[in-house]
Amino acid sequence: xxxxxxxxxxxxxxxxxxxxxxxxxxxxxxxxxxxxxxxxxxxxxxxxxxxxxxxxxxxxxxxxxxxxxxxxxxxxxxxxxxxxxxxxxxxxxxxxxxxxxxxxxxxxxxxxxxxxxxxxxxxxxxxxxxxxxxxxxxxxxxxxxxxxxxxxxxxxxxxxxxxxxxxxxxxxxxxxxxxxxxxxxxxxxxxxxxxxxxxxxxxxxxxxxxxxxxxxxxxxxxxxxxxxxxxxxxxxxxxxxxxxxxxxxxxxxxxxxxxxxxxxxxxxxxxxxxxxxxxxxxxxxxxxxxxxxxxxxxxxxxxxxxxxxxxxxxxxxxxxxxxxxxxxxxxxxxxxxxxxxxxxxxxxxxxxxxxxxxxxxxxxxxxxxxxxxxxxxxxxxxxxxxxxxxxxxxxxxxxxxxxxxxxxxxxxxxxxxxxxxxxxxxxxxxxxxxxxxxxxxxxxxxxxxxxxxxxxxxxxxxxxxxxxxxxxxxxxxxxxxxxxxxxxxxxxxxxxxxxxxxxxxxxxxxxxxxxxxxxxxxxxxxxxxxxxxxxxxxxxxxxxxxxxxxxxxxxxxxxxxxxxxxxxxxxxxx
DNA sequence: GCCGTTTTCGGCCCGACTGTTTTCAGTCG
Numbered sequence: 012x013x014x015x016x017x018x019x020x021x022x023x024x025x026x027x028x029x030x031x032x033x034x035x036x037x038x039x040x041x042x043x044x045x046x047x048x049x050x051x052x053x054x055x056x057x058x059x060x061x062x063x064x065x066x067x068x069x070x071x072x073x074x075x076x077x078x079x080x081x082x083x084x085x086x087x088x089x090x091x092x093x094x095x096x097x098x099x100x101x102x103x104x105x106x107x108x109x110x111x112x113x114x115x116x117x118x119x120x121x122x123x124x125x126x127x128x129x130x131x132x133x134x135x136x137x138x139x140x141x142x143x144x145x146x147x148x149x150x151x152x153x154x155x156x157x158x159x160x161x162x163x164x165x166x167x168x169x170x171x172x173x174x175x176x177x178x179x180x181x182x183x184x185x186x187x188x189x190x191x192x193x194x195x196x197x198x199x200x201x202x203x204x205x206x207x208x209x210x211x212x213x214x215x216x217x218x219x220x221x222x223x224x225x226x227x228x229x230x231x232x233x234x235x236x237x238x239x240x241x242x243x244x245x246x247x248x249x250x251x252x253x254x255x256x257x258x259x260x261x262x263x264x265x266x267x268x269x270x271x272x273x274x275x276x277x278x279x280x281x282x283x284x285x286x287x288x289x290x291x292x293x294x295x296x297x298x299x300x301x302x303x304x305x306x307x308x309x310x311x312x313x314x315x316x317x318x319x320x321x322x323x324x325x326x327x328x329x330x331x332x333x334x335x336x337x338x339x340x341x342x343x344x345x346x347x348x349x350x351x352x353x354x355x356x357x358x359x360x361x362x363x364x365x366x367x368x369x370x371x372x373x374x375x376x377x378x379x380x381x382x383x384x385x386x387x388x389x390x391x392x393x394x395x396x397x398x399x400x401x402x403x404x405x406x407x408x409x410x411x412x413x414x415x416x417x418x419x420x421x422x423x424x425x426x427x428x429x430x431x432x433x434x435x436x437x438x439x440x441x442x443x444x445x446x447x448x449x450x451x452x453x454x455x456x457x458x459x460x461x462x463x464x465x466x467x468x469x470x471x472x473x474x475x476x477x478x479x480x481x482x483x484x485x486x487x488x489x490x491x492x493x494x495x496x497x498x499x500x501x502x503x504x505x506x507x508x509x510x511x512x513x514x515x516x517x518x519x520x521x522x523x524x525x526x527x528x529x530x531x532x533x534x535x536x537x538x539x540x541x542x543x544x545x546x547x548x549x550x551x552x553x554x555x556x557x558x559x560x561x562x563x564x565x566x567x568x569x570x571x572x573x574x575x576x577x578x579x580x581x582x583x584x585x
Numbered sequence: 586g587c588c589g590t591t592t593t594c595g596g597c598c599c600g601a602c603t604g605t606t607t608t609c610a611g612t613c614g
Contacts, residue, residue, distance in 0.1 A: 036597060040586035071587050109603095111612050144611095148604060196614090207614090240601085252614095267599090272614075279598040284591080290599055 052527030170515020201555030262305030267291035273327025353538030359384035371544030431467030513553025525560035
């Protein structure tokens with residue numbers, strides 16, 4: 012029973028309470044608790060073990076008791092009793108866009124609908140439209156939405172969304188009379204996954220911009236078309252909303268639609284206590300109704316007497332208090348990165364010669380790079396055997412010696428075997444400048460086995476870092492079970508760095524874990540795991556995770572100039 | 586059900602849009 016399981020259970024309680032027409036506040040309380048548990052950097056069982064469940068913001072004494080029961084017995088009586096009131100299929104109805112708790116409850120109670128399929132039948136044969144307060148349009152809406160993706164499972168990775176958005180924005184800028192155009196929402200906050208895409212604009216001719224927008228070649232369906240708001244579906248199924256407002260409202264609008272929801276709720280609750288009401292048009296005094304507008308976000312936050320908050324930090328995770336105290340972190344940027352310490356070449360599964368990777372790194376302005384081709388023990392990804400590695404070390408040394416103003420490090424992404432031993436003997440690892448170890452097999456080991464395995468690798472003095480520490484692949488593979496708290500404590504003690512892997516499918520460590528690692532004194536390293544020169548550009552995603560984790564430049568190993576980096580790692584003298 | 590720089594009780598973010606209604610409830614972000 013991990014954090015995600017507990018969160019899912021609390022969400023189900025919330026959904027069932029919602030179906031039952033319980034107080035919306037109670038429903039929200041359970042959803043809040045679910046989100047809080049899901050975003051927890053620590054394992055909830057550890058929190059429960061020391062009796063600190065109630066210290067989680069959003070978890071009170073009642074929910075804490077139920078979580079305790081769930082962890083100890085594997086089930087929750089409260090949930091079981093709620094489940095007995097609604098067949099399991101009724102809850103699935105909530106996944107259909109446009110179907111909320113009220114409609115789901117009524118079709119179940121009044122029509123006996125117990126599944127999505129039965130909802131379709133009731134919409135087609137007129138029984139849905141016959142319900143009081145509903146009509147034919149509602150039935151048509153439901154039918155149309157039944158073919159769309161489940162509203163809870165339709166998120167795509169940041170890396171898939173961003174190229175689509177950039178192409179759309181470019182097309183718009185080429186053809187429409189825009190003054191300003193920017194992203195908002197989860198994309199602007201660099202969330203690891205994106206639901207839909209929000210674009211914000213100002214223009215001298217909004218109608219013309221909207222005309223262009225809904226007529227773009229990428230558009231497969233127009234969902235709405237107005238002068239201030241339009242929405243489309245792209246040919247790859249992504250929903251894109253475009254909003255246009257007057258210049259003087261742009262700051263408030265951008266703030267509103269950047270979110271996150273948690274951030275905005277907390278910001279509005281805070282402001283309300285100060286007699287101010289916030290919305291997308293500006294800041295109003297509650298007593299007088301007088302409203303101020305803002306053409307940029309900095310002024311908006313300053314008007315609330317707090318520092319500007321970077322979008323990546325807007326998660327309702329303490330950033331508002333820090334902004335009031337003027338103690339926000341000085342976040343790391345891509346400009347701080349001086350080298351990449353996880354890159355592959357055609358010696359293993361990369362696509363180009365080492366020289367091409369070096370050229371690409373230099374073109375980015377980097378000072379150094381480590382080539383870390385795979386070890387080959389389990390025949391994975393064309394990995395190197397000891398003989399080939401020795402050959403590569405010699406090759407890299409000669410190449411490095413020929414380079415002016417750039418250091419090429421001889422490294423390895425060495426496989427951590429099931430027992431925690433490494434794929435190369437220590438004598439061989441000792442010859443390398445940089446060793447990054449990682450798990451590529453045996454993902455189903457128990458939590459204890461996996462934790463011991465990784466800790467043993469961390470404790471090897473030749474290991475400089477652990478790559479993609481949880482092994483997750485977004486949308487394809489869950490992270491393996493591992494006690495990250497113990498991993499972090501060990502890494503902090505041994506001075507071993509943990510990676511934020513920038514590959515859009517990985518983003519591992521994720522922000523909440525990276526933040527916890529830093530709290531425990533772990534050094535991070537932000538790498539791309541590049542298998543081609545183009546992949547070096549993925550550094551933006553890793554940096555985004557670091558920024559969402561409140562990480563400053565001094566928390567990232569590869570912001571160091573080479574002269575300081577070499578003192579931290581087992582680098583061979585040139 | 587949670588929470589406290591007014592509060593341990595009485596609040597709980599805010600508005601757009603839709604469809605069904607003659608003033609509002611439901612859904613969404």
